[in-house]
Amino acid sequence: MIELKNISKSFNSHKVLDDLTLTIEKGQTKVIIGRSGCGKSVLLKHIVGLLKPDSGRVFIDGQEITNLKEKELDKFRMKIGMVFQGGALxxxxxxxxxxxxxxxxxxxxxxxxxxxxxxxxxxxxxxxxxxxxxxxxxxxxxxxxxxxxxxxxxxxPEIILYDEPTTGVDPITADSINELIKSLHDKLKVTSIVVTHDMKSAYRVADTIAMLYQGKIIAEGSSEEIQNTSHPVVHQFINGLATGPITETLD
Ligand SMILES: Nc1ncnc2c1ncn2[C@@H]1O[C@H](COP(=O)(O)OP(=O)(O)O)[C@@H](O)[C@H]1O
Ligand SMILES: [Mg+2]
Structure with missing residues (x-):
């Protein structure tokens, strides 16, 4: 339903997405995890055409949207509900x-x-x-x-993109939002992408989890597979460890 193929995107000389490839099947809930500033929101914005890649291609329902003009994009945007970071009311x-x-x-x-x-x-x-x-x-x-x-x-919408839906609320409220994401998914049969750095939320709502690191998807799998990962970067991130291969600060 959603395909990102070899997407690269830089701002000035800072490469945020680096030859990133990701597929989201119809009806799936894909959770994308990664540190603050690693490019999660940038990734979502490519799916709704708010940002254009420097190279690579974006497909929705098998149709390429990479270089569509605003007017042509509207047809696709009708299918996509985006829940912006912070709500943006x-x-x-x-x-x-x-x-x-x-x-x-x-x-x-x-x-x-x-x-x-x-x-x-x-x-x-x-x-x-x-x-x-x-x-x-x-x-x-x-x-x-x-x-x-x-x-x-x-x-x-047929597709819902959630940008950090549980960030900044207390754990009980966060859980009720997770429940809502799950029940909407079951009821409406939508395809969803949930971007978060809240691992509890990730495990709760995901069919599959993908980790974004240094512009690429470095690991992908079910909640269980991610929890049992042997990848040192993923292990450090999901367990919130200060020491490990991730040393650079992003923000
Ligand atoms: N429109 C923009 N112009 C310049 N830099 C940007 C823009 N959008 C995002 N960035 C930079 O891209 C990086 C990734 O940002 P973002 O996707 O918002 O991170 P996060 O994973 O926290 O959502 C950051 O370094 C941010 O400063
Ligand atoms: Mg963000």
Missing amino acids: FDSMTVAENVGFGLIEHSRQIARKELLERTEEALCMVNLCGIQNLMPAELSGGMKKRVALARALCIR
């Missing part, structure tokens, strides 16, 4: 306006009645029925994350 807009935002962007002709229905449907899916008229400032951190997810769901 507009503070001056109500919850309903935030949730409906993506849908209006994609289909400007949408009738008001349908917009209201779709907004409510999406909010109920994240267990926040009836909070349409609240402002983001009135929400807890966990609620903001769920509203951001409702915004992605509002377009009824």
